[in-house]
Amino acid sequence: MDTRPYQQFLSLADTLHFGRSSELCHVSPSTLSRTIRQLETQLGVTLFERDNRSVRLTHEGRLFQRYARDALEQWDVFRHSLMAESRELSGEISIYCSVTASYSFLYELLSEFRQRHPRIELKLHTGDPASAVSRVLSGEEDMSITARPETLPAQLAFKPIATSPLLFIAPRTMPEWLAGLTATTDAASWGSIPMILSESGLARERTDAWFRQLGVKPRIYAQVAGNEAIVSMVGLGFGVGVVPQIVVDNSPLAERIQALEVEPALTPYEVGLCVTEKKLRNPLVKALWSQIR
Helix, strand or coil, X not given: CCCHHHHHHHHHHHHCXXXXXXXXXXXXXXXXXXXXXXXXXXXXXXXEEECCXXXXXXXXXXXXXXXXXXXXXXXXXHHHHXXXXXXXXXXXXXXXXXXXXXXXXXXXXXXXXXXXXXXXXXXXXXXXXXXXXXXXXXXXXXXXXXXXXXXXXXXXXXXXXXXXXXXXXXXXXXXXXXXXXXXXXXXXXXXXXXXXXXXXXXHXXXXXXXXXXXXCCCEEEEEECCHHHHHHHHHCCCCEEEEEHHHHHCCCCHHHEEEECCCCCCCCEEEXXXXXXXXXXXXXHHHHHHHCC
């Protein structure tokens, strides 16, 4: 079964850029364009609206995007189930996590797995942890290492790996504006402290809730993607940040910052492996999932 037309279509549907998709699929732009035209001819509909400046999915294109993803997933499940019958799994699994999670958990998670299943190729993508759940739900990744969201979507399975406190951090060398900060600092003082926070995600949600409980609107100095960037900016003395302790433990800048005692303390992170229930039918994904005890 030749799945390349579906794969090329899905790549273009994700990037909406013929040049980038042709590079990702290792084909020429003319080959990619010909594949899309052939699909449109077979289906009798237009999948993309395109001009010299932009590429957009049509309504029919969005419907076919869902069909193509489901078709490829079912094909993979069937193909890998045949491999499972022969007790030799091969193929690839994509995993998404933050840079810190890759330091903290991947070696222990994957070292034994690689020995048991040497023919399974692991593709690791790193980035903002706030994107981890959405990338799994959209089908961009097979699984992710992420913090358990406050409300777990019904189609997701989550298996915990570790727990990490969520910390307020400040520069090690206390600037003048931070010198008097303590766990019992009054609300008015907290309202004047420059904060460096995640743009989105669980840490941001819990920090916003903490300030609401205090009855204070935070003074946001910067909103950034990625906890590592928060540690860097705090270490440079730009403000106070909120990050999981595992980020501090693995940061090369840990000596430049300090954890602050605050009341009430923020609820800890529960970090684990996240995957859709549908993906667990894939023998490759199930093999990795089953290894976590």
